[in-house]
Amino acid sequence: MKKLLTLAIAAMASMTAYAQNPIIKHIFTADPSPIVYKDTLFLYTGHDTASVTATNYKMPDWHVFSTTDMKNWKDHGTLLSPHTFSWATGDAYAAQCIERNGKFYWFVSTFHKKDSISNGGAAIGVAVSDRPTGPFKDAIGKALIINEMTTDKKHSWDDIDPTVMIDDDGQAYMYWGNLSCRWVKLKSNMIELDGPINYISPKNFIEGPWVYKRKGWYYLVYASAGTKPEMIEYCMSKSPTGPWEYKGIIQENVPNSFTTHPGIIDYKGKSYFFYHNGSLPTGGSYRRSVCVDYMYYNEDGTIQKIIQTTEGVQPVK
Template identity: 80%
Template sequence: MKKTWLVALLGLVAYLPAPAQNPIIKDVFTADPAPLVYRDTLFLYAGHDTASVSETNYKMPDWRIYSTTDMVHWKDYGKRLSPRTFAWATGDAYAAQCVYRKGKFYWFVSTFHKKDDHSQGGAAIGVAVSDRPTGPFKDAIGKALVVNEMTTDKPHAWDDIDPTVFVDDDQQVYMYWGNLSCRWVKLKDNMTELAGPIQVITPKNYIEGPWVYKRKKLYYLVYASAGTKPEMIEYCTAPSPTGPWTYRGIIQENVPNSFTTHPGIIDYKGKSYFFYHNGALPTGGSYRRSICVDYLRYNPDGTIQKIVQTTEGVAPVK
């Protein structure tokens, strides 16, 4: 009888869903997470690190897509977009974000521009479009949305990177991006044209990787920051998507074995999640990063509690 109960108990344990573990993707090196919830599925758009152990710079040939319905098991769709998709582009696949808008999926990417009649090179932002969250994606406009010559407040050529796109309740679309300064602009309803002048803001300790969203009546601007070097995650809040922004502090300390970190924030099935990357996988590092996810928790006044980085990850959801 005892043996029968033991077998039954072991069978029940085997049936129970296992918790996730950080990093959540272990077979390739991934970075710059951008989550999107569509219907009952969470899709994760990611950069792809392929630098060797000995290399000391980024090598990011493409963007990949993953999905989950339980926050534990991730379906891998593989490479779904690359700078080669854009005839005007060259170089690496930097941080990107995909958003859903009126039946289509718009993937805003940062890469580099060829020297031609439109730009003399440097970082640029493009837009790909698809009818499905996993593609296939194609260049939405046949040219870059933002080129280096359009932003002159910083002298370096890699400042137009890391776009995040936010659709407000009134359906006005905003894009934020930038390295060492944060730029924002309104987009037209077609998602492929600027609807006004580019504005520049200077959040405290801002470096790059902005992520903008709204919760209740408060707007959040979360970003990779100078911190104590390497990067941390800090944030500001505002009563509108255009500010004024009030600095709120550090929410994520340094991550293991990576100079950079990058925020991606989403609500899914009743929980709030904070995606980021670190260098914790075997042979990982600043140029061989891995995406993780932990819980995001708020105080009653809407401020964000410090992120607790875990190796266990988050619990499964139904």
């Protein structure tokens, strides 16, 4: 009996060791944004601090984690918050950091103070640093996008969740929105708009776009409004400006959270899909946790369904 008990404990320990997801367990994290720089994968996340009984978000800041093996994650701490921006107030919504010419531009969504510039509402700002782990500062001293610049939707939180892509020709694009997907070209300095704001209508789009290019295809991946809780759906195009062809659902509902958010990256020969759920103890829709699973493509470039696991992904060298 003692031998059987020892074997059972060992088996449980082994299962626990392979239960990688969620990958960050000591704090609640959300809205993952991965980049690769000099052989290291950096993961930028939101930070949920709402109480167990809360019925709304409380997201005071953004964090950065890094790994070189997809198993061990270093916490670099709180590196940015809405307090970094003199014009900002409110929570730290989804954000994405991107590198260009040795500088790191962190595009964030938060809310604007009521002042002579804006009557309030969601806004997008840009922080900049010489290193992926900061220190970061407000790059322009004002918001890049304010609520008054987009008028197709009347709710005040429609300018959220920026995603930025730099094309092979050096042209940068930013996409964002809630209930309406917007895109605009950015100048090479990454802190100025380079043309008008454009509007597109991906099927079932609600929020959380992630745009990237891979093997000649452009992908627009987003949280969908087809059901509640959210799922992840996507479109493909041969141009960053469209037309976009709807391709379907790639991630079903996640455990214990009515939101999900994609972050997609290729690293050391594998494709990875980051997302969040509410599966940590005391977790939930306002106490979310980032996970990662493998992502696979078909020969024609379409994406296979994401298989959500508790095991996560295997270590890499």
